[in-house]
Amino acid sequence: MRGAPGGIVVLAGGVGGARFLLGVREHARASGREVTAVVNVGDDAWISGLRLCPDLDSVMYTLGGAADEERGWGRREESYRVSAELLAYGVGWPWFTLGDLDLGTLVARTGLLREGLPLSEATRRLAARWQLGVELLPASDDEAETHVVVPREDGRGSEELHFQEWWVRHRASREPSAFVTRGARPPAPAPGVLAAIASAEVVLIAPSNPVVSIGTILAIPGVVEALRGTEAPVVGVSPLIGGAALRGMAELCLRTIGVRPDAASVALHYGARSEAGILDGWLLDPADGELSPALSQAGITPLVRPILFTSLAETAAIAADAVALGA
Amino acid sequence: MRGAPGGIVVLAGGVGGARFLLGVREHARASGREVTAVVNVGDDAWISGLRLCPDLDSVMYTLGGAADEERGWGRREESYRVSAELLAYGVGWPWFTLGDLDLGTLVARTGLLREGLPLSEATRRLAARWQLGVELLPASDDEAETHVVVPREDGRGSEELHFQEWWVRHRASREPSAFVTRGARPPAPAPGVLAAIASAEVVLIAPSNPVVSIGTILAIPGVVEALRGTEAPVVGVSPLIGGAALRGMAELCLRTIGVRPDAASVALHYGARSEAGILDGWLLDPADGELSPALSQAGITPLVRPILFTSLAETAAIAADAVALGA
Numbered sequence: 001m002r003g004a005p006g007g008i009v010v011l012a013g014g015v016g017g018a019r020f021l022l023g024v025r026e027h028a029r030a031s032g033r034e035v036t037a038v039v040n041v042g043d044d045a046w047i048s049g050l051r052l053c054p055d056l057d058s059v060m061y062t063l064g065g066a067a068d069e070e071r072g073w074g075r076r077e078e079s080y081r082v083s084a085e086l087l088a089y090g091v092g093w094p095w096f097t098l099g100d101l102d103l104g105t106l107v108a109r110t111g112l113l114r115e116g117l118p119l120s121e122a123t124r125r126l127a128a129r130w131q132l133g134v135e136l137l138p139a140s141d142d143e144a145e146t147h148v149v150v151p152r153e154d155g156r157g158s159e160e161l162h163f164q165e166w167w168v169r170h171r172a173s174r175e176p177s178a179f180v181t182r183g184a185r186p187p188a189p190a191p192g193v194l195a196a197i198a199s200a201e202v203v204l205i206a207p208s209n210p211v212v213s214i215g216t217i218l219a220i221p222g223v224v225e226a227l228r229g230t231e232a233p234v235v236g237v238s239p240l241i242g243g244a245a246l247r248g249m250a251e252l253c254l255r256t257i258g259v260r261p262d263a264a265s266v267a268l269h270y271g272a273r274s275e276a277g278i279l280d281g282w283l284l285d286p287a288d289g290e291l292s293p294a295l296s297q298a299g300i301t302p303l304v305r306p307i308l309f310t311s312l313a314e315t316a317a318i319a320a321d322a323v324a325l326g327a
Numbered sequence: 328m329r330g331a332p333g334g335i336v337v338l339a340g341g342v343g344g345a346r347f348l349l350g351v352r353e354h355a356r357a358s359g360r361e362v363t364a365v366v367n368v369g370d371d372a373w374i375s376g377l378r379l380c381p382d383l384d385s386v387m388y389t390l391g392g393a394a395d396e397e398r399g400w401g402r403r404e405e406s407y408r409v410s411a412e413l414l415a416y417g418v419g420w421p422w423f424t425l426g427d428l429d430l431g432t433l434v435a436r437t438g439l440l441r442e443g444l445p446l447s448e449a450t451r452r453l454a455a456r457w458q459l460g461v462e463l464l465p466a467s468d469d470e471a472e473t474h475v476v477v478p479r480e481d482g483r484g485s486e487e488l489h490f491q492e493w494w495v496r497h498r499a500s501r502e503p504s505a506f507v508t509r510g511a512r513p514p515a516p517a518p519g520v521l522a523a524i525a526s527a528e529v530v531l532i533a534p535s536n537p538v539v540s541i542g543t544i545l546a547i548p549g550v551v552e553a554l555r556g557t558e559a560p561v562v563g564v565s566p567l568i569g570g571a572a573l574r575g576m577a578e579l580c581l582r583t584i585g586v587r588p589d590a591a592s593v594a595l596h597y598g599a600r601s602e603a604g605i606l607d608g609w610l611l612d613p614a615d616g617e618l619s620p621a622l623s624q625a626g627i628t629p630l631v632r633p634i635l636f637t638s639l640a641e642t643a644a645i646a647a648d649a650v651a652l653g654a
Contacts, residue, residue, distance in 0.1 A: 048438030049376070079408060085431020089456050091438050100427055103434070104412020111375030111418050129416050 007034040008323065009196045009232070011139075012206035013213025014043070014055035015072055016239065016247055018062035020206040023315025025063065025134050027323065030316070036135040036196045040208070041119070042146035042181065042216030045164050048092040050106040051113055052164070055213065056123055056138055057105055064130030066101075072247070075101040095169040120190040139217040141190045144183035146212055150174040163212060172249045176256045179212060187220050197226040202326040204319070205236030205279070207307065209245075210266045211253035218270075218278070227278040233326030235281035236270060237307055237318065238263035242287040246308070264291035272299030281325040283307055283318065301325060334361040335650065336523045336559070338466075339533035340540025341370070341382035342399055343566065343574055345389035347533040350642025352390065352461050354650065357643070362461040363523045367535070368446070369473035369508065369543030372491050375419040377433040378440055379491070382540065383450055383465055384432055391457030393428075399574070402428040422496040447517040466544040468517045471510035473539055477501040490539060499576045503583045506539060514547050524553040529653040531646070532563030532606070534573075534634065537593045538580035545597075545605070554605040560653030562608035563597060564634055564645065565590035569614040573635070591618035599626030608652040610634055610645065628652060 010017070010024055021037055028035045040055045054073075061067035061075055068076045078099035086092040098106065105126060112122035118141040127136045146163040151174065158177060166172060181187070197203055208214050218224055227234055239250050240263045251261035259269045263284040271277015281301040284291060285308070292302035303325045309315045337344070337351055348364055355362045367382045381400075388394035388402055395403045405426035413419040425433065432453060439449035445468040454463045473490040478501065485504060493499060508514070524530055535541050545551055554561055566577050567590045578588035586596045590611040598604015608628040611618060612635070619629035630652045636642045 046441070048434050049441035050434065050437075079406075079427075081406060081427040082409060082431045082434060085428055086435055086438075089431070089435040089453055091435040091452075100406075100408040101412055103430075104409045104416070107375050107377065107409060107430070107434075108413055108416040108418045110377075111413075114373070114376035125418075126416055 006032075006201045007036055007196070007199070009036045009038060009200040009203045010206055011038050011203070011208075011214055011217050012055070012059065013040045013208030014058035015062070017055065017206040017208040017213065018059040018067070019309050020204075020208075020237065020315065020319070021059060021063060021134060022312060023309065023317075024204065024319040026312055026316035027319040029133070031320075031323075033201065034135070035133070036137060036192075036200075038137050038139050038193050038196065038217060040213040040216050041138045041140055042144065042212060043163050043167075044143065044145055045162055047096060047098070047106075048086060050103070050110045052098075052106060053109065053119070053123075053138070054164075056136065057102065059136060060105075060127055060130055060132065063132040063134055066130070074099050078102065093165070093169070096164065118190070120192065135196075137192050137196065138190050139193060139223070140187035140220050142183060142185065142187040144181045144187035144220075146216055147180050147182050148176045149178040149180060150176055167249075172252060176252070178256065179215075179253070181216070181219060189220050189222050189226075194222055194226045197223070197230050197232070200230060200232040202323050203227060203230065203232050203234045204322050205234065205270065207237040207239040207246075209248050209250050209253055210239060210259070210269060211250070211257055215257075224278060228273060228276075233280040234273065234278050235322045235326045236267060236279055236283070237322060238266060238282065238284045238288065240266060240288075241285040241307065262291060263288035264294050267295055267300050268298055274299040281322070283322055283325070333359075333528050334363055334523070334526070336363045336365060336527040336530045337533055338365050338530070338541055338544050339382070339386065340367045340535030341385040342389070344382065344533040344535040344540065345386040345394070346636050347531075347535075347564065347642065347646070348386060348390060348461060349639060350636065350644075351531065351646040353639055353643035354646040356460070358647075358650075360528065363464060363519075363527075364461050365464050365466050365520050365523065365544060367540045367543050368465045368467055369471065369539060370490050371470070371472055372489055374423060374425070374433075375413060377430070377437045379425075379433060380436065380446070380450075380465070381491075383463065384429065386463060387432075387454055387457055387459065390459040390461055393457070401426050405429065420492070420496070423491065445517070447519065462523075464519050464523065465517050466520060466550070467514035467547050469510060469512065469514035471508045471514035471547075473543055474507050474509050475501075475503045476505040476507060477503055494576075499579060503579070505583065506542075506580070508543070508546060516547050516549050516553075521549055521553045524550070524557050524559070527557060527559040529650050530554060530557065530559050530561045531649050532561065532597065534564040534566035536572075536575050536577050536580055537566060537586070537596060538577070538584055542584075551605060555600060555603075560607040561600065561605050562649045562653045563594060563606055563610070564649060565593060565609065565611045565615065567593060567615075568612040568634065589618065590615035591621050594622055594627050595625055601626040608649070610649055610652070
């Protein structure tokens with residue numbers, strides 16, 4: 001069905017994953033490979049009866065050339081007429097402003113889901129418009145949303161917030177004690193995900209948030225087993241440079257799950273395949289070069305090279321080096 | 328709960344009903360009465376996962392001062408960015424263009440319905456924004472949508488179209504053989520509808536389509552019994568002048584159900600209360616003055632007076648005369 005041999009499979013979150021995928025697509029076009037993106041759906045939410053899939057849409061808009069690159073999220077030339085109406089009616093999340101163009105995607109998706117289509121099929125239909133040149137797969141068709149355990153504001157005990165509420169409303173200011181997945185049942189991998197991993201030439205882990213983006217994909221039963229079982233090498237790109245994430249709140253999330261926020265600790269958290277983990281190789285920045293021996297020692301082949309996405313050509317070169325590291 | 332004694336209850340459809348309600352509200356303010364509008368929901372539909380309630384929204388926008396009076400439907404200063412996206416995705420009804428402001432109402436309503444609120448409560452919350460000065464009740468909380476039986480386009484037998492598809496897509500050009508209601512179960516009157524009728528000072532039948540607007544309300548089990556049982560007089564305003572409807576397709580709908588499209592036949596179709604019908608009085612235009620003896624003879628008190636809504640003051644005067652006719 002998909003994941004043709006010779007293909008590159010990328011596990012990715014939202015904006016960072018989307019930008020990495022631009023480079024992967026560029027490299028894949030040059031080298032005649034196909035690309036399958038397996039995208040995190042843990043950030044998804046129902047908002048005013050509409051299905052929000054921020055990571056899928058970030059990838060779709062970015063690869064489709066419709067993303068607002070300056071702002072870093074959403075659509076270019078966006079407007080907010082519908083959201084102003086929702087605010088006037090006093091419904092929805094007043095702290096979550098959906099653009100009109102973005103709402104078009106949400107309404108279209110919701111209509112397809114309400115017709116009974118699984119998210120993967122709805123995603124395929126939406127993506128067809130954009131001619132992405134990349135197969136876009138949600139990690140799961142199931143609703144399994146990330147919640148964040150934080151102290152209650154009155155200081156008495158803790159409470160759970162939806163990831164979006166924690167991230168967008170509170171700007172991650174309330175210190176989390178845990179991330180948990182909530183849904184009717186454990187999520188299953190979407191059709192095609194495990195097959196794509198099994199038949200891939202190489203699997204890349206995008207420099208997305210290791211906890212709430214990549215971690216959420218890896219938590220889907222069957223995914224880690226597929227990564228461990230595939231003949232394809234699995235190579236990741238560090239989401240941290242010099243101990244800091246380039247975007248988002250990877251450090252905070254890593255500290256929450258007890259992982260030191262540095263380029264090597266993330267790789268060791270994913271683990272070497274030889275040690276019941278998933279990684280064969282890892283790209284880290286020269287700023288973190290001194291951490292590479294620890295990776296070699298743990299059975300993960302390090303490649304030290306600049307990993308900043310300074311241009312499309314450079315991102316494609318990073319992707320090419322990641323593919324080459326696995327070969 | 329509602330329908331305070333001294334209140335005017337109006338059974339109404341969309342645009343025509345909304346304009347009549349403007350006059351009723353004007354008269355009610357001047358005379359210290361309360362108004363409850365019981366609005367048709369037979370035109371409602373799910374469109375791309377959103378709940379469309381055209382008649383409720385026409386009434387809400389018109390009484391709220393937000394309607395596009397020139398065009399005759401929808402919101403003023405409307406835009407179509409979301410609909411353009413739906414079209415680009417190839418979803419929804421390409422022949423049904425929803426404005427962005429209108430979509431705000433649909434998204435807000437759908438969010439409330441998805442939270443589990445009945446339509447009547449969702450309507451109450453939406454209407455609160457507009458301070459209508461009229462209590463707005465959907466005729467039913469149940470989904471019971473009007474479908475139209477038309478000949479198949481290949482001439483072989485007949486098929487059912489949703490009312491919106493027949494009306495908006497085909498502009499009522501496919502000759503109907505019947506109107507039918509489709510839903511999971513027979514619709515029940517929304518909370519407050521029967522009580523409002525029972526405790527009303529007067530019940531007015533707006534000059535809305537007698538088949539697909541008023542007829543759909545009357546088809547809800549319990550409504551006709553309430554109209555027959557109330558101590559309030561029931562007075563209607565003819566939707567036809569000189570055999571022609573001022574808007575819509577009342578003639579075609581009436582012919583379909585075997586009623587002659589003239590001002591008296593509509594009243595006789597509703598029937599006199601003394602003859603197992605619902606009407607005590609009926610307003611008809613001087614153009615139809617010669618039909619009034621037939622009404623008197625049937626037990627319906629006629630009032631011949633101009634019934635064109637030429638101004639708000641004139642519409643209020645029509646409403647006042649309708650109320651007075653019942654008294």
